[in-house]
Amino acid sequence: MNFGTHNVLQGIDLDVYRGQIIGYIGPNGAGKSTTLKIMLGLLDDYEGNVEIFGENIANGDVSYKRWIGYVPENAELYDTLTAAEYLTFVGELYGMSRKEAEEKALALLTQFEMEDVFHQRISSFSKGMRQKVILVSSMLHNPDLIFLDEPLSGLDANSVMVIKDIMEQLKEQGKTIFYSSHMMDIVERISNRIVLLVNGKIAADGTFEELKEQNKEGSLEGIFNQLTGFDAHKETAEKFVQIVTGNESNG
Amino acid sequence: MDDFRSLKVLDHFRRAFEKLHIDYVMMRKILHMKFTMDGRRVPTIFNQSKESKGNQFLKSLGLYMLFSLIMIPFVFGNEIMFQMSIIYGMTMFFLMTSMIADFSVVLLDLRDTTILHTKPIHSKTINAAKFIHVLIYMVLLTGAFTLIPAIVMLFVHGISFFILFIVSICFILLFVIALTSLVYIFVLRFFSGEQLKDLINYIQIVLSIGIFVGYQIVLRAFDYTYLFKVYDFSWWHVFIPPMWFAAPYELFLLGNTDRPLIILTIIAIVVPMIAIYSYYRLMPSFERNLQKLMKNAGKPKSGKGKISLILERIVCFKKEERMFFRFAIQMMGEEREFKLKVYPSLGMALVFPFIFIYNELSYRTIEEISNGNMYLWIYFVNMVIGTIVYTLQFSSNYKGAWIFPVAGFRHPGLMYRASLKAFLVKFYVPIFLFVSIIYSYIFTSRIILDLIIIFLAAILQSLFVIHITYRGSFPFSKPFESLKQGSSNTILTFGLMFISAIFAGVHFLILQIPYGSESYLIAIVIVVSVMWKRMFKNN
Numbered sequence: 167m168n169f170g171t172h173n174v175l176q177g178i179d180l181d182v183y184r185g186q187i188i189g190y191i192g193p194n195g196a197g198k199s200t201t202l203k204i205m206l207g208l209l210d211d212y213e214g215n216v217e218i219f220g221e222n223i224a225n226g227d228v229s230y231k232r233w234i235g236y237v238p239e240n241a242e243l244y245d246t247l248t249a250a251e252y253l254t255f256v257g258e259l260y261g262m263s264r265k266e267a268e269e270k271a272l273a274l275l276t277q278f279e280m281e282d283v284f285h286q287r288i289s290s291f292s293k294g295m296r297q298k299v300i301l302v303s304s305m306l307h308n309p310d311l312i313f314l315d316e317p318l319s320g321l322d323a324n325s326v327m328v329i330k331d332i333m334e335q336l337k338e339q340g341k342t343i344f345y346s347s348h349m350m351d352i353v354e355r356i357s358n359r360i361v362l363l364v365n366g367k368i369a370a371d372g373t374f375e376e377l378k379e380q381n382k383e384g385s386l387e388g389i390f391n392q393l394t395g396f397d398a399h400k401e402t403a404e405k406f407v408q409i410v411t412g413n414e415s416n417g
Numbered sequence: 418m419d420d421f422r423s424l425k426v427l428d429h430f431r432r433a434f435e436k437l438h439i440d441y442v443m444m445r446k447i448l449h450m451k452f453t454m455d456g457r458r459v460p461t462i463f464n465q466s467k468e469s470k471g472n473q474f475l476k477s478l479g480l481y482m483l484f485s486l487i488m489i490p491f492v493f494g495n496e497i498m499f500q501m502s503i504i505y506g507m508t509m510f511f512l513m514t515s516m517i518a519d520f521s522v523v524l525l526d527l528r529d530t531t532i533l534h535t536k537p538i539h540s541k542t543i544n545a546a547k548f549i550h551v552l553i554y555m556v557l558l559t560g561a562f563t564l565i566p567a568i569v570m571l572f573v574h575g576i577s578f579f580i581l582f583i584v585s586i587c588f589i590l591l592f593v594i595a596l597t598s599l600v601y602i603f604v605l606r607f608f609s610g611e612q613l614k615d616l617i618n619y620i621q622i623v624l625s626i627g628i629f630v631g632y633q634i635v636l637r638a639f640d641y642t643y644l645f646k647v648y649d650f651s652w653w654h655v656f657i658p659p660m661w662f663a664a665p666y667e668l669f670l671l672g673n674t675d676r677p678l679i680i681l682t683i684i685a686i687v688v689p690m691i692a693i694y695s696y697y698r699l700m701p702s703f704e705r706n707l708q709k710l711m712k713n714a715g716k717p718k719s720g721k722g723k724i725s726l727i728l729e730r731i732v733c734f735k736k737e738e739r740m741f742f743r744f745a746i747q748m749m750g751e752e753r754e755f756k757l758k759v760y761p762s763l764g765m766a767l768v769f770p771f772i773f774i775y776n777e778l779s780y781r782t783i784e785e786i787s788n789g790n791m792y793l794w795i796y797f798v799n800m801v802i803g804t805i806v807y808t809l810q811f812s813s814n815y816k817g818a819w820i821f822p823v824a825g826f827r828h829p830g831l832m833y834r835a836s837l838k839a840f841l842v843k844f845y846v847p848i849f850l851f852v853s854i855i856y857s858y859i860f861t862s863r864i865i866l867d868l869i870i871i872f873l874a875a876i877l878q879s880l881f882v883i884h885i886t887y888r889g890s891f892p893f894s895k896p897f898e899s900l901k902q903g904s905s906n907t908i909l910t911f912g913l914m915f916i917s918a919i920f921a922g923v924h925f926l927i928l929q930i931p932y933g934s935e936s937y938l939i940a941i942v943i944v945v946s947v948m949w950k951r952m953f954k955n956n
Contacts, residue, residue, distance in 0.1 A: 206535045210705065231537035238535075242528040244450065246457040255450050259443070259536040287457075 175200055175212075175366040182344075184310075187337050189357030190346040191386075193394050196363040198346045199239060202313050206236060218311065232261055235309035237317045239346075241300045245288040249275065249299050252288060253306060260307035267306060274302045278325070293320035301329065305336075312336065313344045318352070330356055354386035362393055369393045421452050423553045440542040447533065447546040448553075478561040480908075484511070488566045492573055497671065501663035504566065505589065509659055511562055512555065512593045514761075520551050521757075524598060530707065544700045551594060559590050578670060585662045588689045592658070595692035602699045605706035626764035650677035661685035732838045737826075741835030745809070745892065746843055754813045754897050762801045763844060769797035770852050774859070783859065790928060792860045792867065796921035798849050799875045803913025805844060806882040809836050809892045818894035829891045834953045836892040837879055845875060866934050867924070873941045874920045880948050882913055 175197045182188060192198050203209045205216060207223055216223050218230050244252055250268060253275075257267025272284055278298045283291065288299060297320045304312060314333075318326050333343055333356055347353055353360065354374055362370040362377075370377050370393055374386060383389045391397060424445060434441045488507055491500045524547065533543045563586055571579040654660045654677070664681030667673040733739040749755060773794045777786055812818075826832070853868050886909075927933035 208530060208534055228539050229537050231535060234535070236531075236535045238531045242531055244454055244528065244532065246454045247450065251450070251453065255446065256532070256536070258446050259533065259538060261537065 175204075178214075178363075178366075178368060180361065180368070180371075182342060184342055185337055185340045186359055187333060187343045187345055187357050189353035189360040190344055190363070191348070191350070191353055191360065191390065192363035192369075193396075197366045198363055199315060201363070202236075202315060202344065202346065206234065206313070207231065232307070233310045235304035235307070235312040237300050237304045237312075237314045239315040241296075243288050243296060243299065245291075245296075248285050248287050249280070249291075250284045252299065253303055256303045257306045262307055270306055271302060274306065275299075278302075278328075294322060294325065297321055298325070309341070311342045311344070313346075315346045316348070317345070318347065318349065326352075350385070350387040350390055360386065362390065364394055421449065423557075424448060424452070427549065427553070434545065437545070438539075438541065439545045440538065443538050444542050444546045444549065447543065448550055451546070451550050478557060481511075481558060481561040482565060485562045485565050489569055492566055492569045497666045498660075498663050501666050502657075502659045505585070505659035505662045508559070508563060508586070509589060509593060512559060512590065513597065515558060516551075516555065516593055516597045520554065520597075521601075523547065523551050524601060525707065527707065530704070534704070540701055540704060544704065548594075548696075548700075552590075555590055555594060559586060574670075578666070581665060581669065585665065585685065588685065589658075589662060591693050592689035595689065595696040598696050598703070599692060599699070602696075602703045602706075605703060623764075626761065626768060650675070654681065655684065658688075661688070728842050732842060733835060735831075738831055738835045738838075741832045742839050745832075745836040745839035748812060748893050749809075749839065749843055752812060752814070752893075755808060755811070758808050758811075758897075759801075759805050759844070762804050763848065766798045766801045767848055767851070769800075770794045770856070773797075787860050790925065792856050792864050793921050793925060795849075795852055795856055795868070795871055796874075796917050796924070798845070798852055799871065799878060799917040799920065800914045802845065802875055802878050803882055803916060804910055805840060806837065806879045807886050807910070807913060809840060810887060810890055811895050811897050812893035813897055815894050815896045818891050821891050821894075829887075830953045832892050833883055833887065837883065840879070841876070849875070866938065867928075870924065870934065870938050870941060871920075873938070873945055874924070877941065877945050877948065878916050878920065880945070880952060881916060884948075884952060885913075 178197075178201060190198055190201070200209065204212050205218060205223070207228065210224065219233065221227065221230055223230060244255075247255070250271065253271035254264055254268045257271060258264055262270075272281060275281060275284055275298070280295060280298060283295065288296060291299065297317070301317060304314070318329060321329065330352065333345065337343060337358075345353065345357060358373060360370065360372065360374055360377055361368060370380070370389070372380075377386070377389050378384070381389045381392055383392055391399070427445070427448070431441050434444065488504050491503045494500055526547075529543065529547070534540060563582075567579060567582055567586075570582055661681045661684045664678045665685060667675075668678045668682050729739050729742050733742045749759075774786065774791060777791060821829075821832070849872060857864060857868070924937070927937045
């Protein structure tokens with residue numbers, strides 16, 4: 167896939183099957199979000215073939231999006247709306263009826279103990295509450311393919327556990343989840359396939375066990391460091407603290 | 418759920434949309450949501466108690482009706498070509514500026530990309546919603562602005578004149594929306610990232626100044642020092658849109674079938690259609706290129722730090738003040754929305770003082786002018802003070818202001834002073850100096866004393882504005898949304914501008930008194946220094 171004048175992605179060749187959680191990782195600027203955007207049809211001047219549910223997405227038919235859920239990184243919301251209005255609206259955009267969307271949104275938010283703020287404006291919500299609204303909006307319409315870009319940001323530890331279990335169970339139901347995150351320990355635990363993107367190329371693709379074998383590192387973090395060629399975290403940290411404290415020597 | 422009247426009207430056109438393969442139901446839902454949000458422009462966090470209800474835009478329509486009264490005098494008379502060109506010129510000026518100032522946000526809304534384009538809706542439908550969203554507001558705005566003149570026309574010139582007016586206004590409306598969007602489309606297409614955001618700024622500035630100057634040209638197109646009944650065509654009239662739309666009156670109502678009039682009439686019909694068609698064709702690529710706005714791939718700017726470093730040392734004496742000064746300069750230079758609000762008026766400040774002199778040249782020679790009091794037009798430069806100093810409170814990054822209390826700055830006084838100085842140094846002084854130099858050349862060095870007075874009056878006016886509008890908030894600490902509060906804000910802005918007029922009036926009176934200027938200078942120096950000390954004392 168070539169994108170624009172400079173190639174963000176080069177030769178991404180991936181086959182993804184039902185009922186998988188794919189940990190889609192890579193350093194900042196590796197092209198993760200770009201891949202997701204292409205699959206969502208937000209970008210269309212790419213070279214290559216993208217097929218979702220067996221259809222080429224460039225064929226002009228947008229109905230495939232009906233079965234996709236998306237949690238964008240730094241998600242924007244229409245935050246002058248109330249949670250109820252926003253979620254109902256999103257549900258309707260996905261083709262649900264207003265009543266169905268509203269009831270389901272309330273039921274889902276109730277699981278996050280947010281039923282009291284259902285009719286309050288999103289602009290008054292905390293970061294975690296906003297994130298929950300976004301998560302609900304991405305699954306309201308029962309999608310088969312879910313793109314999650316840093317879905318846990320701003321959530322407390324309990325909510326993180328809930329979301330992890332949700333992903334697990336959705337996978338059991340045959341849903342496919344594209345999970346993109348910088349939190350390696352979570353990716354390591356929940357993904358049954360990990361794709362590591364470096365400079366627009368796939369640097370590793372396989373289960374965590376396979377990756378461990380190939381790279382002789384004990385953790386995904388270690389594999390990540392190795393494959394992205396970064397081994398200076400200690401030195402960088404030392405330098406940083408030195409500058410903060412203003413000490414020339416290691417003190 | 419409450420419904421919007423404009424949407425009910427829109428329902429009548431459902432068939433037409435479906436003919437164009439637009440999902441009407443979906444489009445209506447999107448519009449419904451957009452209107453709901455527009456009714457709530459004020460963020461709740463700030464105004465929870467006294468939040469003004471309803472759509473502020475709709476409330477300001479009354480004010481536009483008031484503005485439209487200035488067109489009434491041009492309805493009467495028989496020099497149709499001239500009168501209608503003026504009326505259309507004003508209308509286009511008005512529509513274009515509000516399109517740029519208020520609806521660029523709608524056209525360039527990036528949230529739509531992630532929220533709407535990821536849904537199973539054809540982009541055609543989304544784009545249609547966007548267009549209709551702007552169109553409905555523009556229709557209301559145009560309606561408010563042309564209703565009274567149209568009724569007067571109906572009574573003065575009769576029904577066919579009236580109908581022709583309504584039809585041509587529709588064409589103008591479409592033309593203005595399409596033209597503005599097309600300009601954006603082209604800019605977005607050929608440029609990228611930061612560069613593009615800057616360019617949009619410049620285009621908005623150039624457009625607003627251009628329209629104003631264009632308006633002067635329309636006036637000039639008719640030598641109105643003598644009355645005429647026959648319209649004289651020149652080739653360059655083809656490039657002046659208000660004249661296209663004035664031509665049909667001569668052609669259809671007066672039966673004047675001169676070839677130029679036919680040409681202009683054809684242009685009036687064909688060009689808006691082409692504009693709308695190209696808009697329709699290019700909109701998808703527009704959406705795509707809109708993505709570029711999200712990227713921040715601009716090259717870092719460097720240099721030019723030296724000059725501001727010197728200036729900073731000249732105007733600020735304390736370390737903290739220098740810091741705030743630098744901060745204010747950077748905010749004013751970088752913030753897009755700020756530039757958008759402020760640059761057009763800066764352009765006007767630069768152009769106005771000369772336009773009046775230029776107009777005067779048709780009656781008098783430059784020698785005659787140079788002996789008079791015409792240099793008081795330089796107060797037009799001061800007119801920008803109200804708007805800009807007031808706008809200094811706002812920022813699109815208003816949330817960043819948390820840092821000030823956290824870092825231990827409790828009193829915004831020092832920041833006011835620094836921001837005020839920054840405004841003077843960055844915007845006011847360069848323009849004022851430029852105009853002053855040229856004025857000194859025209860009016861000779863005798864006006865230097867008066868120029869000093871005018872400069873002090875500018876400082877005094879800024880102090881007034883801060884005193885009236887700030888009420889203890891930090892500069893750059895309020896969201897721009899709270900500035901968009903419709904008519905009350907417009908009235909405030911006009912009031913702030915009017916202060917300059919008062920100063921000009923006082924100055925004019927003083928000039929009639931012997932030794933008036935000298936005593937006035939002393940008085941104003943005292944007032945400025947006392948006020949300056951008092952207002953910024955809590956540091």
